[in-house]
Amino acid sequence: MQKSIERIAGDSEGHSYEFPVFRFEGTDKAAPSAYLQAALHAGELPGVVAIDALMPMLEKAEAEGRIKGSITVVPQANPIGRAQYHFGEHQGRFHLGTRTNFNRGFPLLAAPDVELLPDTTLGTADQRLKTRLLQLSIGHDIVLDLHCDDEGLAYLYVHASLWPAMADCAAAMGVDAVILWDEDTDGTFEGASITPYLNLPAEVARFDRRVATTVEYRGILDVDGALAGADAEGLYRLLVARGVVQDQALSTPGSFTGLVAPLENIDMMPAPRAGAVLYKVKPGDRVAEGALLATIVHAPGEAGGRTQLFAPQAGIILTRRSRRIIRAGEDLLKLVGDRKSADARSGTLED
């Protein structure tokens, strides 16, 4: 295993950012290669500790000559976001200098060719970081971007072209749900990882062996040793199932039995009033149409000071907010409905 340090120039003289990259050399040129990164949203740490638990497993496999495809690992992909504190609160989702989401604005290339990447020498530091992360990842058959939600189930975003071919991956990882999407106009990292292949001939794009996914490892507070160990084993099982790592002791994953739904089925449930949220449901709950989801206490102690929100359709609660203060218009939760949502915003990749 080789460790190298990447340096990203800052936006002013005298400072720069750095992050380590770990590379395992594969012994079989025909085997699929893999790229794993975590904490692109810098405060989302369940994937970071999962990689921390995965690394010894990969080093053991390397020592035993079982790494077939090359593996590139970036445990903390966003040193800019990691350093951003604003009045004592960590801010790892948006670049404070440009107000841009760290998981938006990646260039959506016409082909998987790093020569097509824009020159960001004169751009801002977050743009340079995004270009570098794509340079590191493009060309790998398997690209995993590890995130987490506020509070939530473990789930994957997967482009429709990769499903159901990726069902073995979802089963190997042991996630609860898979959300399928088909268009990314905002430039998420996942979108930038799969879009270059969409217009290629099938025999070049190789969707049968390609993996690109945003992994949502539950909630922001689910940074836990036992979960990290289980997630590391899930990642390892995926690498074995796809032939990146050889391990005869592992059986092939069974069929995926979790929830699979298109993005357009998600209801985001904006809050009609500002106030304190009393949730009636939690991630994983199955709700009927018309079920009470949450009560917002907007005028405490007053008659009519509470507003209730009901499920617009039957479905499963995928996520909810981790804070209990809400403004009018902010989303309360993600409900994966059994049918297409009536919410016009439904269908955008929201991680």
Ligand SMILES: [Zn+2]
């Ligand atoms: Zn994220």
